[in-house]
Structures are given as C-alpha cells and as structure tokens.
Amino acid sequence: MTTHFDVIIIGGGLAGCSAGMLLGRKGLKVLIIEKNGLPAHKVCGEFLSPGIWPQLDSLGLREKILAQKGSSIEEAVFYFPRSKELSFQLPRFQGLTGYGLSRKKLDWIFFNQARENGCRALDNCEAQKISQNRSGFTVEAFDRKQNSSHVYYASQVFNAAGKLNQWKETPQKSENKTKIGFKAHFKNLKRSNKIRLYFFKGGYLGTAPIEDGLTNLCGLVDSNTLKQANGSFDLLLNETGRENAALKDFLREASPAMPWMSCPVHEGFQSSKRTAPLSLGDAACFLEPFMGQGMTYAVASGFLLSHLFSSKAADFQALKQLYQSKSLFGASMENFLFWISRHSTLISLIQPARLLLQPIINRTCAAPKSPPGPQL
Numbered sequence: 001m002t003t004h005f006d007v008i009i010i011g012g013g014l015a016g017c018s019a020g021m022l023l024g025r026k027g028l029k030v031l032i033i034e035k036n037g038l039p040a041h042k043v044c045g046e047f048l049s050p051g052i053w054p055q056l057d058s059l060g061l062r063e064k065i066l067a068q069k070g071s072s073i074e075e076a077v078f079y080f081p082r083s084k085e086l087s088f089q090l091p092r093f094q095g096l097t098g099y100g101l102s103r104k105k106l107d108w109i110f111f112n113q114a115r116e117n118g119c120r121a122l123d124n125c126e127a128q129k130i131s132q133n134r135s136g137f138t139v140e141a142f143d144r145k146q147n148s149s150h151v152y153y154a155s156q157v158f159n160a161a162g163k164l165n166q167w168k169e170t171p172q173k174s175e176n177k178t179k180i181g182f183k184a185h186f187k188n189l190k191r192s193n194k195i196r197l198y199f200f201k202g203g204y205l206g207t208a209p210i211e212d213g214l215t216n217l218c219g220l221v222d223s224n225t226l227k228q229a230n231g232s233f234d235l236l237l238n239e240t241g242r243e244n245a246a247l248k249d250f251l252r253e254a255s256p257a258m259p260w261m262s263c264p265v266h267e268g269f270q271s272s273k274r275t276a277p278l279s280l281g282d283a284a285c286f287l288e289p290f291m292g293q294g295m296t297y298a299v300a301s302g303f304l305l306s307h308l309f310s311s312k313a314a315d316f317q318a319l320k321q322l323y324q325s326k327s328l329f330g331a332s333m334e335n336f337l338f339w340i341s342r343h344s345t346l347i348s349l350i351q352p353a354r355l356l357l358q359p360i361i362n363r364t365c366a367a368p369k370s371p372p373g374p375q376l
C-alpha cells in the first residue's frame with residue numbers, strides 16, 4: 001500500500017476535499033484523512049449562499065448537488081422578541097438562489113468527488129501526530145476500520161480539520177463566553193423557500209428547508225443561557241418560544257427526525273501551534289454562522305491553497321487576506337444582533353435598522369472576493 005504522497009490533507013470536509021480535488025486534477029498524489037465515518041451529520045445551518053455556485057461549477061458539482069433535490073431559498077425572515085417580522089428578498093448571484101441541503105449529503109458528494117479526481121480519501125481515520133523533518137512531513141493516523149495505526153509521508157501537509165482541530169492554540173476565551181452551536185432535522189414544519197432567524201436573549205435559531213421534506217433547525221446560544229435551560233435544547237426552545245411567539249407558532253407541529261447535536265464555537269482567526277501545518281477552511285478562520293458563508297469560504301480557501309501550492313507560494317498571509325474583512329464584519333454583526341436581542345427597549349430600533357440590514361444580506365449572497373492570484 002502506498003504511504004508516500006505529494007500532499008496529505010487532514011480533514012475531509014468542504015475545505016479539505018476542494019483542495020484535494022484541485023490538486024488531484026493536477027496529477028498530484030493526494031491523501032485525504034477524515035476522522036468520522038461518512039456520510040455523517042454535522043452541526044451547520046445547511047444554507048448554501050448563492051455566491052458558492054461558481055465554485056461548485058468549477059469543481060463540476062452543480063448537477064450532483066441539484067440532483068439531491070434540496071430546497072431553493074429566496075427569502076430571509078428575521079423575528080425579534082416582541083417585534084414585527086422583517087423579511088428580505090435574498091439577492092440572486094448570477095441568477096442563482098440560495099440552497100438548503102444537509103451536510104450529510106453535501107460532504108459525501110465532496111468526498112466522493114475527491115476520490116473521482118484521483119485522491120486517496122480515507123474516512124474513519126484520525127490523524128494523531130504530524131512531524132516535520134528536512135525531507136517533508138510524517139503523519140501518524142489511526143484507522144478505525146482496520147483498528148490499526150499507519151504512518152504516511154508527504155512533502156506538504158494541510159490542516160483542514162475544522163474549527164476544533166487539535167493543532168490550534170486553546171482559545172483564551174473563558175468558558176462563559178463560549179457559544180454553543182446546535183442542530184437537528186425536523187419533520188412536519190411549514191415548508192417554504194425561506195430561511196427564518198429567530199432571535200432571543202442569548203442567541204438565535206435559524207431554520208432552513210432541506211431535502212426530503214425536512215427542515216434543519218440550527219442555532220447559536222451562549223453557554224450561560226444554555227445552562228439556565230439545564231443544557232437541554234428542547235427546554236431552551238420552549239423558554240424561547242415564550243419570548244418569541246413567532247417561533248412558538250412555527251414549532252407547534254414540529255417532530256424531530258434526529259437527536260440534537262452540538263459543538264462549541266469560537267469565532268475568528270485560529271492561532272495555530274508553531275509546529276502546525278498550513279490551515280484552510282475553519283481551521284484557518286471560523287466565520288460567524290449568521291453570515292451563512294462558512295461553506296463558501298471553506299471552498300474558496302481550497303481554491304486558494306491549491307493555487308498557492310502549485311505556484312509554490314503557500315503562506316498564511318494570503319489566507320488571512322481572504323478571510324479578514326469577512327471575519328471582522330461577521331463578528332461585529334453578530335455582536336450587534338445579540339446585544340439588541342438582550343435589550344427589549346431597543347427592539348423598536350429594528351424596523352428602522354432595515355436599511356442597515358439589507359446591504360448585509362446582500363453581502364452574504366455574494367461570492368468571495370478573490371485575493372490576488374487564484375481565479376475562483
């Protein structure tokens with residue numbers, strides 16, 4: 001079995017697979033190592049922003065994704081506590097709308113496409129240690145299917161292992177400031193081509209129609225608010241429904257199609273340990289989920305890194321340039337909305353804030369601005 005590769009990519013999510021596909025197409029020997037058994041659910045709002053389609057076209061994935069019969073998403077509706085709803089038409093990008101599709105299906109399509117493009121892609125395989133010497137990198141990984149450890153070698157390693165990867169520095173934020181992302185699929189919910197965002201004290205919940213008549217419910221809540229609900233997402237939504245009547249109404253007939261899943265979230269740039277390999281996707285920078293563009297930027301970072309690798313200019317600065325304004329903008333918006341939801345007297349400002357919100361919505365639907373070099 002081959003153990004020597006040109007590139008090893010740790011993480012078989014959208015960032016890792018996009019980079020793998022592009023490098024594989026160039027004839028490089030690429031190994032992708034994915035910890036989870038696939039296909040698998042992932043905490044995500046499952047909203048693909050219209051700006052992602054040109055990249056999906058370049059990867060040859062548009063038809064495969066549309067064949068999954070996800071949902072077109074053309075409108076966003078915001079519900080604040082004790083306030084009227086605010087709805088926004090989502091701008092199309094090159095005539096295309098947003099799209100709701102489960103990560104279980106989406107990531108599986110990416111993983112298989114990477115294989116079709118010549119990568120060796122292993123799931124159920126966890127990278128445990130990376131070391132570097134003069135001739136390149138060594139990656140030690142544990143393969144759960146074979147119940148054995150393996151050592152792989154490459155001249156370059158990329159870290160696409162997501163926001164919780166083990167090669168980043170432990171965040172300085174106190175536990176109380178940590179936010180928790182949560183999600184589950186539900187049946188029997190009012191279906192439409194809208195994403196709905198319900199704000200409440202300490203967080204928000206987004207709903208997006210996906211495939212098979214299902215609706216994805218995904219939210220972000222600060223850890224103190226979740227503690228007050230005894231750590232139960234059902235209880236949290238119950239309490240929230242008291243504050244936000246529109247949410248209570250929306251959830252009346254809801255029945256879960258899977259158990260809740262959750263993960264801690266720290267936004268912004270990830271500072272990597274000094275010995276860490278070059279990162280991409282969430283491993284480089286985690287964008288505020290409210291912006292609905294994490295997946296678009298994960299794929300864009302795959303394009304960027306594969307381009308930089310081929311031109312032998314891979315460095316962190318170029319990635320920073322890709323993410324910088326998006327990251328600052330997303331974090332400030334999220335802080336603003338969290339803050340306003342906590343101060344009921346300010347909610348009346350929301351209607352006049354419509355003019356402020358429309359350009360933000362427009363930005364979440366655009367394609368990433370490509371930094372100098374790669375064509376996205």
Ligand SMILES: Cc1cc2nc3c(=O)[nH]c(=O)nc-3n(C[C@H](O)[C@H](O)[C@H](O)COP(=O)(O)OP(=O)(O)OC[C@H]3O[C@@H](n4cnc5c(N)ncnc54)[C@H](O)[C@@H]3O)c2cc1C
Binds near residue numbers: 044049219283294
């Ligand atoms: C609550 C929430 C809601 C969101 N909603 C949206 C949305 O609606 N729209 C949107 O565009 N974005 C959204 N995002 C962001 C989006 O999910 C991410 O930006 C995107 O998944 C990043 O892709 P990635 O490939 O960088 O990382 P990931 O998708 O996290 O992939 C990383 C992979 O690495 C694997 N891995 C980790 N460690 C190892 C290891 N040691 N060895 C091998 N494999 C490993 C993991 O199993 C994982 O599959 C949301 C995020 C959250 C938290």
